[in-house]
Amino acid sequence: MPALLLLASPLPLLSQPTRLAQVSQPDPSDPGNKGAEVYCFMRKAGNDHEVSWTAAYALIKRQSASLFKTSPEHAAVMITEAVVKSPDAFPDCGRFIGALYGSEKPAPLRTDIPASGSTGPVPIPSGGGTTRNDRYSY
Known part of the structure; x- marks a missing residue:
């Protein structure tokens, strides 16, 4: 009989509702939330990362x-x-968070792109340029 009593006692603890994923409301006075x-807001309004950051x-x-x-690193962590x-307070903002850690870099300017209509190799300029001896003359 005592064994049944021990098994019955934890049941009320298990039957109480639990919240596994509790989402808290943001603290309006917290600088990270601000x-x-x-x-x-600025990213959703169409501003780029640099201006918003x-x-x-x-x-x-x-x-x-x-x-x-x-520090900028700590501020990025605070925003993250x-x-x-509070994902409900900042809907669709998760897609912008990667930019805080450098995932959004502008594409480098390419100066070696041939003129439009040209599909062949780019010719290497020759004549009177730097020679091997000039290149290594420190």
């Missing part, structure tokens, strides 16, 4: 109560944490 709000980082630096200046903790 930065995330500015960054996400500059505005969000400036806000985080000015709003932080820390004795030391908030705010978006991850």
Whole structure:
């Protein structure tokens, strides 16, 4: 009989509702949340990463109560944490977070693209250029 009593006692604990994925509401006074709000709003409005990041980082630096200046890396983490903790408060902002860590880089300018209509190899200019001896004369 005591064994049945032991098995029955944990059942009320298991039958209580639990929330596995509890999403918290953002703290409006938290600089990370304010930065995330500015960054996400500006990105959704069509601004590029650089402009949005500059505005969000400036806000985080000015709003932080820390004795030391908030580093750009820490500010990026603060924005990321705010978006991850409250995805409902920042809908569709997750797709912009990668840009905070360098995934959005402008394409390098290519100067070796041939003129339109030309599909052959690009000729190498010759004559009077740098010689092997000139190249290594430090």
